[in-house]
Amino acid sequence: MNMPVLNEIKKSLIAAIWFMFLTFPIMVIKVNTITRTIDWRWKNMMYTGIGAFFLSAVWRYMLRRKEKNQNALEKEGLSIVQKILQVKTFSIPATVLLLIFAIVFPHLFSMHQTNIMISALIYVMLGLGLNIVVGLAGLLDLGYVAFFAVGAYAYALLNLHFGLGFWTVLPVGGFLGAVFGILLGYPVLRLRGDYLAIVTLGFGEIIRIILENWNEFSFGPAGIANIPKPELFGLDLSLSAKTIYLYYIIVLLVIFTVFVINRLTDSRIGRAWIALKDDEIACQAMGIDKAKTKLRAFALGATWAGMGGVVFAAKTAFINPASFTIWESVIILCTVVAGGMGSIVGVICGALLLILLPEYLRDFGQFRMITFGAVLVLMMVFRPGGMIENVRRTYQFKTGETNDIHS
Amino acid sequence: MTSILDVKNLTLDFGGLRAIDHLNLTVNKGEIAALIGPNGAGKTSFFNCITGIYKPTAGEIFLTCRNGEKERINGLKPNLVTRKGMARTFQNIRLFSSMTVLENVMIGCHSITHAGILGAVFKDAATRKEEKYIVDKSYSILKTLELERFVNELAVNLPYGAQRLLEIARAMATDPQLLLLDEPAAGMNPTETRRLDDMILKIRDEKGIAILLIEHDMKLVMRISETIHVVDYGKKIGEGTPEEIRNHPVVIKAYLGEDIHA
Ligand SMILES: Nc1ncnc2c1ncn2[C@@H]1O[C@H](COP(=O)(O)OP(=O)(O)OP(=O)(O)O)[C@@H](O)[C@H]1O
Ligand SMILES: [Mg+2]
Numbered sequence: 001m002n003m004p005v006l007n008e009i010k011k012s013l014i015a016a017i018w019f020m021f022l023t024f025p026i027m028v029i030k031v032n033t034i035t036r037t038i039d040w041r042w043k044n045m046m047y048t049g050i051g052a053f054f055l056s057a058v059w060r061y062m063l064r065r066k067e068k069n070q071n072a073l074e075k076e077g078l079s080i081v082q083k084i085l086q087v088k089t090f091s092i093p094a095t096v097l098l099l100i101f102a103i104v105f106p107h108l109f110s111m112h113q114t115n116i117m118i119s120a121l122i123y124v125m126l127g128l129g130l131n132i133v134v135g136l137a138g139l140l141d142l143g144y145v146a147f148f149a150v151g152a153y154a155y156a157l158l159n160l161h162f163g164l165g166f167w168t169v170l171p172v173g174g175f176l177g178a179v180f181g182i183l184l185g186y187p188v189l190r191l192r193g194d195y196l197a198i199v200t201l202g203f204g205e206i207i208r209i210i211l212e213n214w215n216e217f218s219f220g221p222a223g224i225a226n227i228p229k230p231e232l233f234g235l236d237l238s239l240s241a242k243t244i245y246l247y248y249i250i251v252l253l254v255i256f257t258v259f260v261i262n263r264l265t266d267s268r269i270g271r272a273w274i275a276l277k278d279d280e281i282a283c284q285a286m287g288i289d290k291a292k293t294k295l296r297a298f299a300l301g302a303t304w305a306g307m308g309g310v311v312f313a314a315k316t317a318f319i320n321p322a323s324f325t326i327w328e329s330v331i332i333l334c335t336v337v338a339g340g341m342g343s344i345v346g347v348i349c350g351a352l353l354l355i356l357l358p359e360y361l362r363d364f365g366q367f368r369m370i371t372f373g374a375v376l377v378l379m380m381v382f383r384p385g386g387m388i389e390n391v392r393r394t395y396q397f398k399t400g401e402t403n404d405i406h407s
Numbered sequence: 408m409t410s411i412l413d414v415k416n417l418t419l420d421f422g423g424l425r426a427i428d429h430l431n432l433t434v435n436k437g438e439i440a441a442l443i444g445p446n447g448a449g450k451t452s453f454f455n456c457i458t459g460i461y462k463p464t465a466g467e468i469f470l471t472c473r474n475g476e477k478e479r480i481n482g483l484k485p486n487l488v489t490r491k492g493m494a495r496t497f498q499n500i501r502l503f504s505s506m507t508v509l510e511n512v513m514i515g516c517h518s519i520t521h522a523g524i525l526g527a528v529f530k531d532a533a534t535r536k537e538e539k540y541i542v543d544k545s546y547s548i549l550k551t552l553e554l555e556r557f558v559n560e561l562a563v564n565l566p567y568g569a570q571r572l573l574e575i576a577r578a579m580a581t582d583p584q585l586l587l588l589d590e591p592a593a594g595m596n597p598t599e600t601r602r603l604d605d606m607i608l609k610i611r612d613e614k615g616i617a618i619l620l621i622e623h624d625m626k627l628v629m630r631i632s633e634t635i636h637v638v639d640y641g642k643k644i645g646e647g648t649p650e651e652i653r654n655h656p657v658v659i660k661a662y663l664g665e666d667i668h669a
Contacts, residue, residue: 260528267527267534268520268541275503275514282501285458287489287518287581296524394507397546397558 177306
C-alpha cells in the first residue's frame with residue numbers, strides 16, 4: 001500500500017459520505033402518511049455509502065489508467081485502430097469485408113432490422129456532412145437539422161404538387177440544402193465558436209417553427225403523408241423489396257459521400273479549411289477569402305443534409321416538423337464528436353453506435369436515455385478525441401518527386 | 408526609380424491612442440527598406456494597416472499591382488491585398504500548427520491557383536497538374552530558404568529560427584512583389600541571423616522582390632537595408648541611408664540607450 005492508493009481511497013470515502021448526506025432525505029426518511037410516523041431506513045444509507053464508495057473507487061482507477069495509457073500512447077504515437085486504418089494490408093481487406101456485409105445485410109436480417117439500418121445510414125450521411133463544417137472547417141453548427149428538413153420537405157412537397165420522383169428530387173434536395181446553407185451561413189460569417197453555435201441553433205429552430213405554422217405551405221404540425229418510396233424502372237415492387245432497394249440506395253450514397261469527402265480533404269479547398277481552422281488571420285494573409293471558404297463549407301455540409309432529408313422522407317413516408325427538432329441537431333453533432341471529429345471512419349462508427357444503441361436499448365425501457373447519456377459522458381471523459389481520434393493525413397513529400405522548377 | 412508602395416499621411420487611432428500619426432513612406436521596386444523604432448512605436452500597427460487587418464483612420468495607401476498599375480488599397484480585405492502582390496510575416500509566429508512545413512507553404516500558393524470543388528472531386532488533368540505545380544513550387548521555395556530537410560515535419564515541431572524562415576517561405580509562395588517582414592530575426596542566434604541576412608539578399612536579388620522589414624537587430628538593419636525609416640510614437644522622425652541614420656541627431660536621441668553604432 002503506497003501513498004497514492006491510500007489517498008485515492010480517502011477521496012472515495014469522502015465521496016461516499018457526501019453521497020450519503022446528499023441522498024439522506026430521499027433514501028432514508030420515509031413519511032408513512034397513514035400512521036403519521038417517520039420510517040428511518042438506515043440500511044439504505046449503508047447501501048448508498050458502499051455503492052458510492054465502490055463506484056468512486058472504480059472511477060478513480062479508470063482515470064488513473066487512462067492517464068498512464070495517454071503517456072504510453074504519446075511515446076508510441078498511434079493507437080491500434082489508427083494503425084490498422086493506415087496500413088494498406090489491413091485496411092483493404094477490412095473495407096472489402098465491410099462491403100460484403102453491407103450487401104448481404106438485408107437478406108440476412110429482417111425488414112425491421114433493415115429499416116433501422118437505413119435510419120442509421122442516413123445519420124452516417126448527416127454526420128459526414130456535418131463533419132465538413134465542424135471537423136474540417138471548425139465551424140460549430142447547431143442548426144444542421146434545418147437543411148435536413150429542407151431536403152425532406154423538398155421531396156414531400158415537390159412530389160405532392162408536381163409528382164416529381166425520388167431521383168429527380170435527390171439532386172434538387174441537395175441543391176436546395178446548399179442554397180439554404182449559404183443563406184443561413186452568410187449572416188454568421190463573422191461569428192466564431194459559441195456565438196456561432198447559438199445563432200445557428202436559432203436558425204434551425206426558425207425553420208422548424210415556420211414549417212409548423214405556415215399551414216398553407218407545409219400543412220403545419222399535421223405533416224405530409226403518403227410520400228412514395230423510390231421506383232425501380234417502373235416495376236411494381238413489394239414493400240419489402242422497396243425497403244431493400246432504398247437500403248442499397250443509402251449504402252451507395254454513403255460510399256459516394258465518403259469518396260467526395262476524401263477527395264475534398266486532399267484538395268486545395270480542404271487545405272484552406274484546415275488552415276482557416278488553425279489561424280484565421282494568417283489564412284487571410286495568405287490570400288484565402290475567409291467568407292468564401294466558410295460559405296463553401298456551409299454549403300457542402302448542407303448539401304448532404306438536403307440529400308439525407310430526401311432519403312428520410314422516402315423512408316418514413318410521413319414527415320412533420322416534429323422530426324426536425326433541435327434534438328436531432330444535437331444527436332448529429334454527438335455522432336461527429338463522439339466518433340472523432342474530422343475522422344471519416346470515426347464519424348461512421350459514431351453515427352452507427354449512437355443511432356443503433358438506443359434502438360437496441362429499447363428493452364431497458366425508461367433507462368434507455370439514461371444509459372445513452374451515461375455512455376456519452378463516459379466517452380467524453382475517457383476518449384475526448386472521439387472513438388477513433390482523427391490523425392490528419394498530411395501530404396507526404398518524397399524526394400525525387402520534384403523536377404525543380406524555378407519560379 | 409519607380410515606387411511599389413506609397414503611403415501618404417497614414418493615421419491610425421485606437422480610441423484615444425494615436426498609434427500612427429500622419430506617416431509617409433515609400434518603398435521602391437527591388438529595394439530593401441527597414442522600418443525601425445522603439446517598442447510600441449507603431450511598426451506592427453503600420454503593417455496591419457497597409458495589409459488590411461486594421462482600417463486606417465485617415466491617409467492613402469497605393470500599391471503598384473502585378474499589372475504595373477498603381478491602385479489605392481485602403482479598406483481592401485487582407486486576402487485581396489495579398490493577391491495584389493504584398494505578402495507579410497507575423498511578429499508573433501502564426502504558422503498553421505496542424506500542418507506540415509510543406510503544407511504551410513502550399514497554403515501560400517492558394518492565391519495563385521484556382522481549383523474549386525468540382526476540380527477537387529473529379530481530380531481532372533488540370534487539377535492534378537495544378538497540385539503538382541503547387542508541390543513543386545513549395546518545395547523549391549523551401550530549398551531557397553534551406554528548409555527542405557524539415558519538409559514533412561509538423562510546423563510546430565520546428566526550432567524557433569526555422570519557424571521564422573518558414574513564415575517567410577509561406578509569404579513568398581504568394582508570389583509577392585513586396586514582402587513585409589515583421590522582426591524576422593527575433594529569437595535567432597547570431598549565426599542564424601547572419602544566414603538570414605544572406606537569404607533576404609538572395610530573395611531580393613534572385614526574385615526581384617522588394618522588402619520592407621521591421622527589425623530591432625541594428626547590425627542586420629545596417630548591413631542589408633538601402634533605406635531606413637525611423638518612427639517614434641507613430642511619427643516619422645528620420646529617413647535615409649544607414650550612414651545618414653547612424654548620424655541623425657533626432658534618431659540618436661530617440662534611441663538613447665540603444666546602441667545603433669553596432
Ligand atoms: N489592437 C490594438 N488595440 C489597442 N491598442 C493597440 C492595438 N495594437 C497595438 N496597440 C497599441 O499601439 C501602439 C503601437 O503598437 P505596435 O504593436 O504597432 O508597436 P511596435 O512598434 O510593433 O512595437 P514592438 O517593437 O514592441 O513590436 C502600442 O502602444 C500598442 O499598445
Ligand atoms: Mg511589433
